Amino acid sequence: MKPAPFAYVRPGTTEDVLAELGRDGAKVLAGGQSLVPVLAMRLGRPSTLVDINAVPELNRMSRTDGHLRVGATVRQRQVQYDDAAAAVPLLRLALPWVGHREIRSRGTVCGSIAHADPSAELPAVASCLDATMVVTSAGGAREISASEFFTGAMSTAVVPEELLTEVRFPVAADGEGFGFGEIARRHGDFALAGVAVRVRTTTAGPEARISCFGISDHPVTRDVSPQLRAALDATGAEPDGSGLGRALRDHAVAIADDVVDTGGDAHASAAYRRQLVAGLVSRHVARAYLKSVRPNREGESS
Template structure:
């Protein structure tokens, strides 16, 4: 199929882009790796595409005030290959699992957050790390915690006249450990289940994805940080939070089993890293 007819706009400033969005029936185009397939299948029929790829300042990739700032036009592959990715290890570990290299060469970090696919890696990483999403609209800029940004499957708190201008991740601190893992039928496929974890001392944050309509975050205490010692807790946790229906690729019980195993393994690994 081909996309339905639409108008194309390449604004010169963020304010101009917001003005076009405020006119209604418009969608933001950054990397296009999620939007273009939707258009091609005519699952979406916006009247106007607002291309933000060349807007000044949206290509920023810098560390400021202890945070890694990633602009809305920064490609996933650019961040993956940047030396700055090492400042936020969990992001660096997750990026190679996002689709395929060719898709990451066009897809943007913020675009993945705005698309809010339940099986996407980056929304879960952002939620695990307590990242902040920067949003601009007619009423100015606001900062939305990543854990509140995604409100459901393919749904965010972004207004129709707003656009994401960037995301900020806190730089890793000494004594922190991280873990990331997912199970998919093939590398680059949507995850059947996945986890992103951060550990400091005996405290841990876990974000699960692919098992609900949005990333599910839990704060945990690691009384026994070995994989065997963690399994009873992670198995119980998995059966609590997995609420997606089964499909041809795996039942709800199978996904819970995957999540329990992955969570225990990555929590134990992150704990060892934190205590080196």
């Protein structure tokens, strides 16, 4: 099958992009790694593709005001290897799981977040870190928190005449540790289930936040601090990873029951996804906690 006919424009400024997006049926083309298959299968029939890749200011990544700012055409692979992005360890943990190297070379971080596939890694990272999405139209810019951005499967708060110009990820602070894991049928496939974790440990104790993906129509975020504290009460203050993981297990089963609301599909039943989430949550919350209290310990992932 071939795409339905469409017009193609490649403006050189954000202003011109926004003017084009104001036309009926126009659609942003970023890396094309999700949009082009959609067009080829005729699941979408935009009248005009607005290619944003010739706009220099959209290809910027910088670290300012405690945030990593990732522009609309910054490739996933750039973020995976750029030194500035090391300040957001959760992104670095997640990116190797996104498709294959060739896809990450073209696919953009903003494109993945705008596309909002329920099984995608980067929307879960944005949710876990409560990243800020900056969307711009001819009328001006607005900022949307991750908790309000993802509204359903492939569905976000961005309206057709808007461009996601930038995502701002908070830079990791001292006392924070991160975990990320997923299960897919083959490496590079979309996840059957996955979890992104941030633990922040201060003198007041640990706070833990998870975002699960592949298990609902959008990433599901929970504060699991009480469960982590209860597990630490059982293990004592200096647990090893496997001991803490075991202590978290019963809590993780209850968390999985709460967050998995997808039905089964050709790849996995809902019950199987619950088992996957329980295992992933207990393992990666434990890892993230240990990283938050022992940041430089050998053999423990960040």
